[in-house]
Amino acid sequence: MRQIEFKMERQGLVKIGQEVEITAHEALSGTSYIIEPAVAMSACYKGRDRLKSTKGIVRDIKENSRGYYVIAEFDE
Numbered sequence: 001m002r003q004i005e006f007k008m009e010r011q012g013l014v015k016i017g018q019e020v021e022i023t024a025h026e027a028l029s030g031t032s033y034i035i036e037p038a039v040a041m042s043a044c045y046k047g048r049d050r051l052k053s054t055k056g057i058v059r060d061i062k063e064n065s066r067g068y069y070v071i072a073e074f075d076e
Contacts (some may be wrong), residue, residue: 002076003059004033004051006040008068013039018058020072024051040070052076 014020014035022033030044033051045051056072063069 002051002074003071004042004056004074006033006035006042006070006072008035008040008061008070011063011068014058014061014070016058016061019055020058021055022051022072023054035070035072040068 008014020035020039022035024031024033027044030046031050032044033042034040051074053074053076056074058070059073060071061068062071
């Protein structure tokens with residue numbers, strides 16, 4: 001299992017235990033992932049660290065002074 005953290009701007013867009021679908025977005029600095037439909041975005045990952053899965057399960061949602069963070073788990 002592999003976990004990825006996504007930044008979410010508003011509370012309540014996903015729930016713990018929910019299956020989410022992600023899409024990859026290529027950039028010069030690496031690949032970032034978005035929980036669809038544009039719910040949350042991950043950091044950039046280099047080629048060797050890219051995800052192979054397109055679906056994952058929300059395991060946790062954390063809140064701090066910078067916003068909400070979704071921890072999603074992927075079967076890799």
